[in-house]
Structures are given as structure tokens and as C-alpha cells.
Amino acid sequence: MSLTVNVFNSGYVPVNGGPGWDSASTATWPASTATLIAGERDAILVDALMTIDEGHQLASWIDETGKNLTSIVITHGHGDHFFGAGPVLAAFPGARLLALNTTVVDEGRRHLEPEILQNWIGWFGDRFDHHAAVPQPLGTEALTVEEHSVHLIEVGGADGALATVVHIPELDTVCAGDAVYNNIHMWLWNSTPASRRTWLSTIDAIAAMYPTTIIAGHKDPDAPDDNAARQLAQSRSYVDAFDQAVATSHSAQALINDMTQSFPNYGNPYTLFLSAHSQYQT
Ligand SMILES: [Zn+2]
Numbered sequence: 001m002s003l004t005v006n007v008f009n010s011g012y013v014p015v016n017g018g019p020g021w022d023s024a025s026t027a028t029w030p031a032s033t034a035t036l037i038a039g040e041r042d043a044i045l046v047d048a049l050m051t052i053d054e055g056h057q058l059a060s061w062i063d064e065t066g067k068n069l070t071s072i073v074i075t076h077g078h079g080d081h082f083f084g085a086g087p088v089l090a091a092f093p094g095a096r097l098l099a100l101n102t103t104v105v106d107e108g109r110r111h112l113e114p115e116i117l118q119n120w121i122g123w124f125g126d127r128f129d130h131h132a133a134v135p136q137p138l139g140t141e142a143l144t145v146e147e148h149s150v151h152l153i154e155v156g157g158a159d160g161a162l163a164t165v166v167h168i169p170e171l172d173t174v175c176a177g178d179a180v181y182n183n184i185h186m187w188l189w190n191s192t193p194a195s196r197r198t199w200l201s202t203i204d205a206i207a208a209m210y211p212t213t214i215i216a217g218h219k220d221p222d223a224p225d226d227n228a229a230r231q232l233a234q235s236r237s238y239v240d241a242f243d244q245a246v247a248t249s250h251s252a253q254a255l256i257n258d259m260t261q262s263f264p265n266y267g268n269p270y271t272l273f274l275s276a277h278s279q280y281q282t
Contacts (some may be wrong), residue, residue: 075177079109
């Protein structure tokens with residue numbers, strides 16, 4: 001029997017928009033995924049969302065499958081991928097919270113320190129655990145779900161953090177964390193020409209795994225997962241287009257207009273708003 005993969009999508013989550021955001025429309029956090037990779041009895045969860053409420057939803061969603069959760073694997077150390085783990089760990093006390101290495105773990109720890117924590121509080125207030133559990137370093141790429149091999153692989157930088165992805169060779173599937181996006185504006189907040197080049201190499205590293213299915217950490221709930229080539233191409237062209245638009249635009253609004261014209265149907269305009277404004281701070 002082969003592994004099965006099921007995806008939980010948080011949908012777009014209202015957040016506080018902060019300075020400059022036109023409150024006539026609701027600012028939202030990009031729809032985010034958590035993925036359950038299951039064998040006959042055991043399962044692992046890839047990423048654990050953000051809010052306490054999402055954590056509870058995740059825990060009941062896993063519980064309904066009847067599977068025994070052995071670990072939660074975090075792709076990268078951004079709060080929106082592990083702050084929600086608490087209720088899942090409480091529901092499955094045998095499960096371990098893991099990330100590949102100390103680089104990811106240290107990044108996660110920084111997200112709970114005042115400088116970065118205050119950003120999360122600005123967006124989500126007290127809807128998340130300000131003392132969330134930090135993952136432990138796994139120290140190896142090799143994971144197993146029963147007798148099946150699953151790999152947790154370092155692929156480089158993406159949205160500012162070291163990106164690791166979960167590769168499931170027998171299903172030609174990659175859980176890409178935030179290295180690949182699916183029909184949603186990409187998080188290019190505080191990105192630089194160098195970080196954008198790094199991100200493009202990371203996308204190439206995932207392409208070299210020849211996946212047919214990619215489960216993006218942030219995806220529009222209606223976007224299919226089973227067209228990896230489309231997601232890779234769209235993510236590449238988005239980073240490229242943003243890079244060029246920064247070089248030719250003279251204001252955040254011009255950059256937003258340019259990107260909106262190129263990617264009119266992408267979800268979460270608030271992400272583009274933040275990414276654009278981060279490029280014009282003095
Ligand atoms: Zn994220």
C-alpha cells in the first residue's frame with residue numbers, strides 16, 4: 001500500500017493591515033497548508049499553521065483520519081508554519097516537533113523573540129501562542145512513515161529563511177513550504193536582488209526533483225496541486241517579474257500596479273502591498 005497525502009488549507013485569514021493599508025478592504029494572511037502524509041497506521045504532518053484556532057482544527061482533522069501522528073515536520077522557521085503546533089501536540093502527545101537542522105530551529109526561535117514576535121502580534125494579536133513550542137533539529141534528511149522513505153531536504157533560501165522541502169519519491173510529490181507558491185502573491189517583503197536570485201536557484205533545485213505534484217505552503221484553496229510544472233514556472237516568473245518591476249518602478253504603488261497587471265487573479269493582494277512597500281522604505 002502506498003502513502004496517502006491529504007492537504008488542510010486554512011483559507012485567507014483576516015489580519016490587521018497596519019499603516020498605509022486601505023481599511024476599506026480586509027487585509028488577509030495568505031491561505032496556508034498543512035499536509036498529512038500517511039501510511040496504513042502512522043502519519044507525519046508537514047507544517048502546522050499559525051493560530052490557536054487553526055491548531056485545534058488541524059488536530060481534529062488529523063484525529064478524524066484515525067492515524068497515529070508520529071511527528072510534525074516544519075519546513076522553515078517562519079511563525080506561520082509552526083506557531084499552530086501546540087493543539088496538535090496536545091492531541092498527539094507521542095508526536096515530536098521537528099525541523100531539519102539548527103538553522104531552521106534558530107530561525108524559529110527568533111520568531112518568538114521580541115523583534116520579530118511584535119510583527120506577528122501586529123498582524124494576529126493574541127490569536128496565536130506567543131510561547132509556541134520550537135522544533136527540535138532532526139539532523140538527517142531521512143524520515144520514514146512505516147516502511148516508506150520520505151526526505152526532508154535543504155534547497156536554499158526563499159522568502160528570507162532557509163528553505164527545506166519534504167520530498168515523497170514514491171508519489172513524485174514535494175511539500176514545498178514557502179519555496180513555491182500556487183496562485184497567490186509571493187512573500188517578497190524585504191527581499192533584495194540577491195535574495196531573489198537565491199530564491200530562483202531554490203526553485204531550480206525543486207524542479208530537479210521532477211515532482212508531478214507540489215503542495216505549496218501558501219496556495220489559493222481552489223488551485224490544484226497536481227501540476228508541478230505550472231507552479232514552478234509561475235513562481236519563477238513571479239520572482240523575475242517582481243525583480244524587474246522593482247528596477248523600473250519609482251513607487252510602491254507603481255510596483256503594485258505593474259505586478260497586478262501581470263498577475264491579475266492571484267490571491268492575497270495584502271502580500272503584494274507589503275512586498276512592494278518594503279522596497280521603498282527610506
Ligand atoms: Zn509562510
